[in-house]
Amino acid sequence: MHRTIxxxxxxxxxxxxxxxxxxxxxxxxxxxxRENGCQFxxxxxxxxxxxxxxxxxxxxxxxxxxxxxxxxxxxxLVIGGRTFVGGVSESRLDATLIGTRxxxxxxxxxxxxxxxxxxxxxxxxxxxxxxxPQTNGSPDCGVLANCVSRAEFNGLRPPN
Numbered sequence: 001m002h003r004t005i006x007x008x009x010x011x012x013x014x015x016x017x018x019x020x021x022x023x024x025x026x027x028x029x030x031x032x033x034r035e036n037g038c039q040f041x042x043x044x045x046x047x048x049x050x051x052x053x054x055x056x057x058x059x060x061x062x063x064x065x066x067x068x069x070x071x072x073x074x075x076x077l078v079i080g081g082r083t084f085v086g087g088v089s090e091s092r093l094d095a096t097l098i099g100t101r102x103x104x105x106x107x108x109x110x111x112x113x114x115x116x117x118x119x120x121x122x123x124x125x126x127x128x129x130x131x132x133p134q135t136n137g138s139p140d141c142g143v144l145a146n147c148v149s150r151a152e153f154n155g156l157r158p159p160n
Contacts, residue, residue, distance in 0.1 A: 018090050020058070020060065020061045020087075020088035020089060020090065021088060021090060021091040021120050022058065022160065023056050023058055023063060023088050023091075023093050023120050023125065024056050024057055024058040024063075025055075025056055025123070025157030025158065025160070026053060026054075026055050026157055026158070027053070027054045027055075027056065027125055027155035027156065027157045028051055028052070028053060028155055028156055028157075029051075029052045029053070029054050029125075029153050029154070029155035030048060030049070030050045030051075030052070030153065030154055030155065031048065031049045031050075031052065031129075031151050031152070031153045032046065032047070032048045032151060032152045032153075033045055033046065033047045033048075033149075033151050034128075034150045034151060034152055035148075035149065035150055036149045037143075037147040037148045037149050037150075038131065038132075038133060038143065038144060038147035038148065038149040039143055039147070040131075040149055043149060049071070052067065052068075052069075052071045052155075053067075053068040053069055053071075053072075054066065054067055054068065054155060055068055056093070056125070056157075058088060061087050061088050061089065062086075062087055062088075063085075063086055063087060063088050063093055063095060064083055064084065064085050064086075064095070065083070065084040065086075065093070065095050065116060066082060066083045066084075067082040067083075075097075077101070078101065078112075079097060079099035079100075079101055079111075079112045079114060080099040080100030080101030080102075080111065080112075081097050081098065081099055081100055082097070083097065084096060084097045084114070084116045085097075086116070091119055091120045091121070092117070092118070092119050092120075093116065093117070093118045093119070093120065093125065093127075094115075094116070094117050094118075095115075095116045096113060096114070096115050096116070097113065097114040097116070098111075098113050099111045099112040099113060099114070099134075105140060105141070105144070106138075106140035107138040107139075107140040108135055108136065108138045108140040108141035108142070108144060109135070109136045109138070110133040110134060110135040110136065110141065110144055111133070111134050112131055112132070112133055112134070113131075113132050113133075113134055114129055114130070114131050114132075115129065115130045115132070116128075116129050117129075117130075118153070123156055123157050123158070123159050123160070124154060124155065124156050125153075125154070125155050125157070126152075126153065126154040126155075127152070127153060128150055128151065128152050128153070129150070129151045129153060130148050130149070130150050131148070131149045131150070131151075132147070132148055133145075133147065
């Protein structure tokens with residue numbers, strides 16, 4: 001009985017050490033706005049954006065996802081960056097864009113962090129992006145203190 005458990009645990013550990021999938025490529029992404037917990041202006045749940053180009057580069061388990069073109073310039077203007085930095089574990093890409101553009105609302109000062117979490121299946125990357133304000137903790141921050149606004153995405157890259 002103990003040998004069976006030991007062997008099973010050993011096999012389970014071996015399976016979790018799989019090398020990262022190759023997520024690199026130029027993706028044509030589609031986004032759908034979901035809940036707007038942060039009450040962003042111009043954010044309507046269910047609105048979609050299509051054909052947004054995102055380039056993912058990878059070195060081993062490290063990865064970057066860079067929003068390209070006019071949308072990338074817009075993201076850079078609004079958030080203060082367009083590059084998500086993170087890693088790949090098996091077929092999962094987890095990356096964060098730490099915004100540098102500061103906003104002020106009464107006594108509240110804040111920036112945004114965007115967290116991309118996706119899974120690759122063949123040549124399709126799908127998942128979510130969650131936008132969270134990083135505040136100075138002022139009571140003037142109101143809903144921004146603990147909110148999340150979320151979008152879903154899926155994107156296709158040319159076959160490798």
